[in-house]
Amino acid sequence: MESRGYDVVIAADGLEGWRLTQALQPDLILLDLLLPKMDGHKVCRLVKHDYRLRKIPVAVFTSRDQEEDAKLAKQVGADAFIVKTTRAEIMMGVIEKLMGDAEGIT
Numbered sequence: 001m002e003s004r005g006y007d008v009v010i011a012a013d014g015l016e017g018w019r020l021t022q023a024l025q026p027d028l029i030l031l032d033l034l035l036p037k038m039d040g041h042k043v044c045r046l047v048k049h050d051y052r053l054r055k056i057p058v059a060v061f062t063s064r065d066q067e068e069d070a071k072l073a074k075q076v077g078a079d080a081f082i083v084k085t086t087r088a089e090i091m092m093g094v095i096e097k098l099m100g101d102a103e104g105i106t
Helices: 014-024 040-048 067-075 088-103
Strands: 029-031 058-062 080-083
Touching: 014 029, 014 040, 029 040, 040 058, 040 067, 058 067, 058 088, 067 080, 080 088
Parallel strands: 029 058, 058 080
Antiparallel strands: none
């Protein structure tokens, strides 16, 4: 992502990610589901229920390809669900679409 000009901030766990989101209000959140301290579903739910943060696009990027994970991600407000792949163009295509959509959000 940095090679494409994006500034990247990395959190070590879900709780840190939630705190960084509150402090930085990023343009996009790329979120794993399997995180220590607070799982990705809970982080997404918190973001989407916070009136200051809810318009931030959240893309779940996970190795879990279970249908129930995708459904739950949608239920808690995720804007995209991406199963981890070695093909960076798949992930970047979704990110660039969400970033384009986010530019129209005020």
